[in-house]
Amino acid sequence: xxxxxxxxxxxxxxxxxxxxxxxxxxxxxxxxxxxxxxxxxxxxxxxxxxxxxxxxxxxxxxxxxxxxxxxxxxxxxxxxxxxxxxxxxxxxxxxxxxxxxxxxxxxxxxxxxxxxxxxxxxxxxxxxxxxxxxxxxxxxxxxxxxxxxxxxxxxxxxxxxxxxxxxxxxxxxxxxxxxxxxxxxxxxxxxxxxxxxxxxxxxxxxxxxxxxxxxxxxxxxxxxxxx
Amino acid sequence: xxxxxxxxxxxxxxxxxxxxxxxxxxxxxxxxxxxxxxxxxxxxxxxxxxxxxxxxxxxxxxxxxxxxxxxxxxxxxxxxxxxxxxxxxxxxxxxxxxxxxxxxxxxxxxxxxxxxxxxxxxxxxxxxxxxxxxxxxxxxxxxxxxxxxxxxxxxxxxxxxxxxxxxxxxxxxxxxxxxxxxxxxxxxxxxxxxxxxxxxxxxxxxxxxxxxxxxxxxxxxxxxxxxxxxxxxxxxxxxxxxxxxxxxxxxxxxxxxxxxxxxxxxxxxxxxxxxxxxxxxxxxxxxxxxxxxxxxxxxxxxxxxxxxxxxxxxxxxxxxxxxxxxxxxxxxxxxxxxxxxxxxxxxxxxxxxxxxxxxxxxxxxxxxxxxxxxxxxxxxxxxxxxxxxxxxxxxxxxxxxxxxxxxxxxxxxxxxxxxxxxxxxxxxxxxxxxxxxxxxxxxxxxxxxxxxxxxxxxxxxxxxxxxxxxxxxxxxxxxxxxxxxxxxxxxxxxxxxxxxxxxxxxxxxxxxxxxxxx
Numbered sequence: 001x002x003x004x005x006x007x008x009x010x011x012x013x014x015x016x017x018x019x020x021x022x023x024x025x026x027x028x029x030x031x032x033x034x035x036x037x038x039x040x041x042x043x044x045x046x047x048x049x050x051x052x053x054x055x056x057x058x059x060x061x062x063x064x065x066x067x068x069x070x071x072x073x074x075x076x077x078x079x080x081x082x083x084x085x086x087x088x089x090x091x092x093x094x095x096x097x098x099x100x101x102x103x104x105x106x107x108x109x110x111x112x113x114x115x116x117x118x119x120x121x122x123x124x125x126x127x128x129x130x131x132x133x134x135x136x137x138x139x140x141x142x143x144x145x146x147x148x149x150x151x152x153x154x155x156x157x158x159x160x161x162x163x164x165x166x167x168x169x170x171x172x173x174x175x176x177x178x179x180x181x182x183x184x185x186x187x188x189x190x191x192x193x194x195x196x197x198x199x200x201x202x203x204x205x206x207x208x209x210x211x212x213x214x215x216x217x218x219x220x221x222x223x224x225x226x227x
Numbered sequence: 228x229x230x231x232x233x234x235x236x237x238x239x240x241x242x243x244x245x246x247x248x249x250x251x252x253x254x255x256x257x258x259x260x261x262x263x264x265x266x267x268x269x270x271x272x273x274x275x276x277x278x279x280x281x282x283x284x285x286x287x288x289x290x291x292x293x294x295x296x297x298x299x300x301x302x303x304x305x306x307x308x309x310x311x312x313x314x315x316x317x318x319x320x321x322x323x324x325x326x327x328x329x330x331x332x333x334x335x336x337x338x339x340x341x342x343x344x345x346x347x348x349x350x351x352x353x354x355x356x357x358x359x360x361x362x363x364x365x366x367x368x369x370x371x372x373x374x375x376x377x378x379x380x381x382x383x384x385x386x387x388x389x390x391x392x393x394x395x396x397x398x399x400x401x402x403x404x405x406x407x408x409x410x411x412x413x414x415x416x417x418x419x420x421x422x423x424x425x426x427x428x429x430x431x432x433x434x435x436x437x438x439x440x441x442x443x444x445x446x447x448x449x450x451x452x453x454x455x456x457x458x459x460x461x462x463x464x465x466x467x468x469x470x471x472x473x474x475x476x477x478x479x480x481x482x483x484x485x486x487x488x489x490x491x492x493x494x495x496x497x498x499x500x501x502x503x504x505x506x507x508x509x510x511x512x513x514x515x516x517x518x519x520x521x522x523x524x525x526x527x528x529x530x531x532x533x534x535x536x537x538x539x540x541x542x543x544x545x546x547x548x549x550x551x552x553x554x555x556x557x558x559x560x561x562x563x564x565x566x567x568x569x570x571x572x573x574x575x576x577x578x579x580x581x582x583x584x585x586x587x588x589x590x591x592x593x594x595x596x597x598x599x600x601x602x603x604x605x606x607x608x609x610x611x612x613x614x615x616x617x618x619x620x621x622x623x624x625x626x627x628x629x630x631x632x633x634x635x636x637x638x639x640x641x642x643x644x645x646x647x648x649x650x651x652x653x654x655x656x657x658x659x660x661x662x663x664x665x666x667x668x669x670x671x672x673x674x675x676x677x678x679x680x681x682x683x684x685x686x687x688x689x690x691x692x693x694x695x696x697x698x699x700x701x702x703x704x705x706x707x708x709x710x711x712x713x714x715x716x717x718x719x720x721x722x723x724x725x726x727x728x729x730x731x732x733x734x735x736x737x738x739x740x741x742x743x744x745x
Contacts, residue, residue, distance in 0.1 A: 021537070031638035035681040035690040040261075042431045045467050045534055047358050048265040064537055082401055083687040089262060090378065102366040103325030111334040117327065124327040124352070124359050128264050153366070160325055 003067060005029075005037065006074040007084045022062040022073065023051055026085075038084040046192060049129035052076055053085050059131035059190040076134035091143075092133050095150035100172045103157050104165045116161050123156035123200060125193040132187035132197055144176045148187035148197030151178060155200035158207060170204070170211050178204045179216050229254040229373075231619040232610055233395060233410035235382050235438055238266030239357070239599035240578025241416035242364040247607025248414075249373045253614060256408060258380040258397055260433065260692070263365045267418045267431045267579070268599065271357025272470035272530065273341050274349025275321075275600070276593035277314035281335040285346035287311050294594060297343045297494045298587025299719040300734050301451065306565065310585045310594070310601050317600040318350055326363045328352050339527075340475040341592035343494040349593035354470055354530045357596060380406065381692055382417065382437050385445040385574065392573040398626065400692055403685030407622040412573045412614035414606055415442060415561060419579035421455065423700040423707075424554035425645020427653075429461050429468040433696075438580045440699035442561050443706065443741055447569045450582045450736040451559035452703070453711035456590055456720050457654050458555035459498040460514050465538040466553045469531050471495075471592045473516050476527060481547065482510040496589045496720045499552035503654040506551060513547035520544075552654060556595060558586045558720065559710070562738060567606040573613070577606045584736070588719025628691070630683040637678040640671055641697050644704060656711055657725040665708040671701055710737045713744050 001017070003025065004010045013029050020028075023041055030037045042048035044063040051062035054074040079087040132148035139145045154169050163169075181201045188196040205215070232248045234241045237259035245255045259266065278285040290311040295302055318336065322328065328350050329337040338347040352359040368374045379400040386394040386407065394409040420436025421428045428434070443449055459480075460469040474480075474491040480498070482488055482505050489501035502512050516524060521544045524532055528543070535543050561576035563569055563583060569576055577583075578599050585598060647667055651660035675698065682690035714737055716730035717723050738745045 019540075030690070031636070031642075035638075036684065038684075038687055038689050040689075042261060042265045042433060043267075043270050044432070044465070045270065045530070047269050047355070047530070048261075048431060050261065050265050064533075066537075083684070086687050086689075088401070093262070096366065097369040100370070102370040103363070104370075105323045109319070109322070112328075112330050113334045114330050114332060117330045121327060121353070124362070125355060126362070127269070127358065128262075128362075157325065157366075160327075162323070162325055 001067065001069045003071045003073060005085070006072070010072070020067055022055065022060065022065045022067050025067050026062060038086050040086050047127055049127035052129035052131045052134070054134065059134050061129060061192050064192065076130055078134055078136065078140050079130060087130070089130055092130055092147060092149070093128070095146045096153055098172065099146050099150045099154045099177070100169050101150055101153035101157060103160060103163055106162050106164050110162045112161060120156045120159040122195055123152050123159070126152055126195055127193060129192060131190045131192065135186040135190040137184060137186065138180055138182060142176065142180060145180050146173060146177045151204060152195055152197045152200045155204055158204065167211060170208050170213070173204065174208065174213055178208065228616040228618070230611055230614040230616055231256070231410045232412050232414065232614055233258070233408050234414045234416060235395060236266070236416035236418060236578070236580070237263035237376055238416060238418055238578065239268035239361055239364065239596060240603045241414070242361070242368055243600050243603025244414050244416060244577055244607040245368055245374050246364065246371070247604045248611045249371045251608045251611035253373070253611040254619070255374045256619070257374065257376045258382070258408070259376065259378055260381045260400065260437070262378045263376055264362055266361060267434050268361040268596070269358040270429070270431060270468065271596050272354040272468065273472050274339060274351035274356050274593045275318065275360070275596035276344070276348045276591070277318045277350060277597065278311065278346070278348055279315055279318065279336060279338060279350070280346070281331055282338040282347035285348055289345050290314065290348060293344050294585065294591055297589045297591045297719070299589060299729065301584070301587030301718065301736065303584035306584045310597065313601045314597055317597060317604070320604070321360060321363070321600065324363055324367045326352065327359050339472055340492070341471045342474065342492050342498065343591045344593070349472070351472070354472065354528055360596060381695065382441055385413065385441060387445060387571065390572060392571055398692070401687055403626050403688060405624045405626050407624070409617055409619055411617050412575065412610040414610055415574065415576040415580055416578045417580045419557035419560070420700065420703050421554040421557050423644065423704060424648050425642055427466055427645055427649040428554040429458055429466055430555070435696040435700050436557070436580070436703045437696065437699050438576065439560050440702040442569065442574070442576070443702060445571065446740065447571055447574065448562040448738055448740045448745065449560060449706060450562040450738050451710070452707045452739060453714055453737060454558035454588055454720050455554055455707070456495055456556040456558060457499040457552040459495055459502055459552045460550045461553040462535065462538050463549035463551050467534050467538055468555070469514060469535070469548060469550065470528065473514060473528055473531060476516070476519055476523070478514055478516040478519065481513045481515050494589055495592065496722070499654050500722060502552050512550055514550050515547050516543050517545060554649070556590055558582065558588065558590055562736070566609045567602055575606050575610050577602045588721060626685070631679070633679040633681055634677040635674055637694055637697050640674070640678065644668070644671065644700065648704065652707065652711060654722065656721070656723050658712065661708055661712045665705070665712070668701065668704045668708060672705065675701070706739055709744055710739055713737055
């Protein structure tokens with residue numbers, strides 16, 4: 001089986017492994033053929049988010065993708081490449097901070113029902129693999145767009161009954177945030193944890209309107225009509 | 228100037244320590260060789276113990292009793308008492324910062340039974356308990372201006388000033404530079420060393436005992452290094468963990484004849500040995516959860532279903548899951564006192580890399596996540612109270628590394644070391660096997676000058692980092708073997724076929740430093 005890996009240029013490797021995950025193949029190449037091949041990995045069970053990359057243009061976790069002959073493996077898009085398949089996630093992680101994606105602790109114990117628990121269960125499955133930033137066409141043109149995983153994380157905390165300062169988070173995501181999204185749904189399509197940031201962004205828009213925020217595109221559009 | 232705390236490792240223990248040190252008024256730097264949310268903690272599935280009694284009657288006393296029983300007289304009763312008493316508060320803390328625990332119909336935190344527990348005691352978040360705790364801790368760290376997390380930094384050495392800690396030397400993996408961080412208090416939270424068993428381990432590739440080995444080189448004492456827990460149920464081919472909650476919920480262990488051969492809810496050491504016996508008789512062993520039903524499996528064990536399909540091509544809803552026991556958790560580690568202090572002043576250790584004497588010879592499921600939170604919260608406070616105000620500037624040097632073509636591929640030796648340990652230093656051990664393993668390991672150490680990184684890049688050289696990790700595991704391999712040979716008895720996870728009984732003489736910790744057994 002032959003696969004091509006995008007390094008400085010595409011490099012072709014031949015491996016004799018059957019029914020193997022991409023991570024197994026990459027490890028095989030690194031330990032037996034080419035020790036310079038550089039990629040990140042960790043848990044090999046799809047929870048640490050280290051081995052996100054692209055195969056034939058599509059975002060995957062290397063540990064849960066079964067390799068096919070002729071596959072082309074590339075690093076994530078839109079995120080600075082450090083070396084080979086390793087990208088620098090620092091900036092994407094920073095958006096969580098800018099978006100204030102955390103819970104402000106509460107002094108009282110708030111009772112959470114099974115129904116409440118379901119409100120953000122899926123969002124709290126996020127592993128920060130960054131596949132959604134790679135697939136996002138808005139982030140591709142606006143490097144300051146807070147992006148899918150951080151907005152999902154904001155929704156996670158806004159939807160949490162224990163959160164005491166919902167408004168702080170809603171305020172934080174108005175600029176380069178929820179209104180910049182085109183709702184194209186690419187993030188949902190590539191998420192290994194079946195999270196839909198697009199749906200979360202829509203819900204955050206509704207929340208924002210409760211706080212008096214309006215879609216700025218719509219507002220300027222409306223105001224600019226003069227016929 | 229503010230008190231500066233340096234924390235090495237950003238898993239559950241490191242981040243909890245960071246939050247508590249910050250709360251105590253310190254300025255905190257956390258370095259991790261990965262990214263914080265990629266740490267081993269994210270793999271913990273089963274749960275975190277606290278005797279809340281939300282799903283059945285329970286008490287702190289029962290929690291203590293179960294923990295001590297599993298520890299086989301090696302745990303410190305006072306430490307266990309502290310751990311179990313603090314447990315409900317640890318859960319309240321996690322709940323207060325937003326961990327999405329599963330709930331009962333009565334709107335309480337749901338709990339389930341793990342092996343060795345007399346009650347449903349493990350609080351959980353589906354089978355993503357560790358992931359959700361780790362991410363929530365990380366999110367809270369972002370809210371704190373006084374916590375800075377630096378990713379992709381690899382611990383090289385501790386810096387000592389006479390007999391006190393003075394900081395750490397760290398490789399910036401991205402740039403290839405060596406960075407020196409000064410601090411009068413350093414908390415090691417680098418995780419365990421079960422990845423020494425290579426492919427025979429449930430652990431992340433990063434659980435290579437870096438902090439433990441680095442501490443040993445600096446003159447720190449280690450304890451009970453021979454106690455390594457084998458998890459009874461990992462997927463046969465990939466060593467991926469199937470959580471104990473599968474057995475807790477009523478899963479059966481079957482051999483090739485379809486017979487059950489052990490009480491599935493015994494502590495992990497006993498179940499692992501029973502399975503090992505079957506395998507040595509030529510049987511294949513399977514976990515059967517078919518009778519639990521698809522709805523239950525999808526609700527409570529979704530990861531397991533996905534992973535069994537991916538790695539073994541079986542669907543637990545309709546098929547038996549082929550399993551084997553593999554290395555899962557290391558009870559031993561850096562010897563610390565009740566304040567998490569090592570024998571070097573200002574150097575602390577917490578989490579799996581440390582031995583707080585709460586697990587003894589065998590850890591109970593659900594107690595490891597608990598340990599991270601309980602002792603993490605303590606050590607942050609204590610380290611801050613005892614830290615001095617020092618100038619925390621960072622020095623940067625260029626790494627000078629002699630690069631020559633290695634004669635031996637260390638990846639091959641790494642694999643051999645894993646096989647060697649699984650076969651001779653695994654579930655069942657004896658003097659002959661341990662001696663043979665020791666000789667082999669010493670030979671590997673002699674061959675080290677012929678090994679090395681082939682890759683000469685300064686930028687993000689994972690080949691070089693993996694070689695450093697391998698050297699650390701090799702250092703620990705020798706220490707584990709010395710300790711395992713010394714302990715001529717069977718106790719908990721350390722089972723010697725040539726000394727099958729517990730011996731009162733060994734009812735104490737095995738303490739070792741770079742000079743050997745103390």
